[in-house]
Amino acid sequence: xxxxxxxxxxxxxxxxxxxxxxxxxxxxAEGHKVxxxxxDIGLRNLDVVMGLENRIVYDLVDVTSxxxxxxxxxxxxxxxxxxxxLPAAQTKDKTAVSPEQMKILAKELKEEFDYAIIDxxxxxxxxxxNAIAGADRAVVVCTPEVSAVRDADRIIGLLExxxxxxxxxxxxxLRPAMVKRGDMMDISDILDILxxxxxxxxxxxxxxxxxxxRGEPAVMDQGSKAGEAYRRITRRIKGEDVPLMNLExxxxxxxxxxxxxxxx
Amino acid sequence: MLEFISRMLGRESASSKTVAKERLRxxxxxxxxxxxPAMLNRLREDLVKVISNYMEIDEAALExxxxxDDREVALVANIPVVKMKRDYASKG
Numbered sequence: 001x002x003x004x005x006x007x008x009x010x011x012x013x014x015x016x017x018x019x020x021x022x023x024x025x026x027x028x029a030e031g032h033k034v035x036x037x038x039x040d041i042g043l044r045n046l047d048v049v050m051g052l053e054n055r056i057v058y059d060l061v062d063v064t065s066x067x068x069x070x071x072x073x074x075x076x077x078x079x080x081x082x083x084x085x086l087p088a089a090q091t092k093d094k095t096a097v098s099p100e101q102m103k104i105l106a107k108e109l110k111e112e113f114d115y116a117i118i119d120x121x122x123x124x125x126x127x128x129x130n131a132i133a134g135a136d137r138a139v140v141v142c143t144p145e146v147s148a149v150r151d152a153d154r155i156i157g158l159l160e161x162x163x164x165x166x167x168x169x170x171x172x173x174l175r176p177a178m179v180k181r182g183d184m185m186d187i188s189d190i191l192d193i194l195x196x197x198x199x200x201x202x203x204x205x206x207x208x209x210x211x212x213x214r215g216e217p218a219v220m221d222q223g224s225k226a227g228e229a230y231r232r233i234t235r236r237i238k239g240e241d242v243p244l245m246n247l248e249x250x251x252x253x254x255x256x257x258x259x260x261x262x263x264x
Numbered sequence: 265m266l267e268f269i270s271r272m273l274g275r276e277s278a279s280s281k282t283v284a285k286e287r288l289r290x291x292x293x294x295x296x297x298x299x300x301p302a303m304l305n306r307l308r309e310d311l312v313k314v315i316s317n318y319m320e321i322d323e324a325a326l327e328x329x330x331x332x333d334d335r336e337v338a339l340v341a342n343i344p345v346v347k348m349k350r351d352y353a354s355k356g
Contacts, residue, residue, distance in 0.1 A: 146287060
């Protein structure tokens with residue numbers, strides 16, 4: 001029996017789809033049978049992030065409305081034979097699927113896969129309710145910005161109200177140099193406010209743009225810092241105890257100068 | 265002179281992250297309690313009205329706030345009583 005994990009955030013643009021793609025690919029790389037489900041109906045993107053956009057025949061709505069069988073809609077990944085994508089419909093809207101249908105789908109996915117990663121749309125309306133309907137666990141993605149933290153707080157409240165207890169937090173796009181200057185909230189500031197358990201910190205990394213351009217998740221790129229962060233998150237999702245990455249900025253000439261003058 | 269050097273080297277009185285955190289803290293108290301500051305004010309006025317039926321209170325020193333502790337929000341009121349109103353006290 002597998003597990004359904006929803007990746008959500010409230011605010012758009014904080015990295016839900018990138019996170020879903022990387023966690024899913026990371027779990028598949030560790031040998032698990034994984035399905036990625038894009039529930040952002042009308043604004044599907046997980047297919048392009050995974051580089052599978054040319055292979056779509058059927059979609060999520062076809063499955064939930066009985067137009068095709070689940071197996072027909074699943075797209076096999078290019079890299080891993082144990083990784084699949086169930087794409088969202090692009091021409092319909094969020095009301096084309098109901099939370100009840102998602103619960104049934106989740107049950108079916110759990111029989112077939114070790115992990116089903118649900119990429120949730122932004123917002124707190126029906127798309128969100130669909131995405132969380134069949135989930136066993138939730139991961140909340142948040143960037144170190146006032147607006148993202150506020151929305152994450154709202155989402156955490158809604159998750160708890162719908163009995164998805166103990167959601168885990170991913171802090172995405174952290175810039176250690178800005179944190180050091182005191183111009184960005186750091187990990188402890190955000191944990192202080194949201195009061196949930198941290199499951200990973202992903203540094204801002206240009207390699208994410210490159211990997212998205214190519215349709216190849218950064219978790220596969222051994223040289224990518226964000227990829228390393230996602231590899232660690234993947235192992236934590238499996239229940240392993242993995243230390244946080246060292247995100248310290250090496251001290252530059254200004255720091256040494258400050259120390260010399262004695263104001264640090 | 266030293267202050268000038270400090271500023272040159274990027275030391276400021278309040279870093280922007282402190283501002284961000286403080287603003288978040290305030291906005292979340294209201295988000296979590298789903299109550300607007302205007303509503304909170306009306307609640308305060310109503311409460312004062314009701315309490316004043318029973319006792320004389322020091323309105324100037326009254327503290328009335330939504331407080332936040334972890335994921336809980338509490339309404340904390342500190343209301344200094346000047347004296348009890350005898351007629352209500354005797355009626356019981």
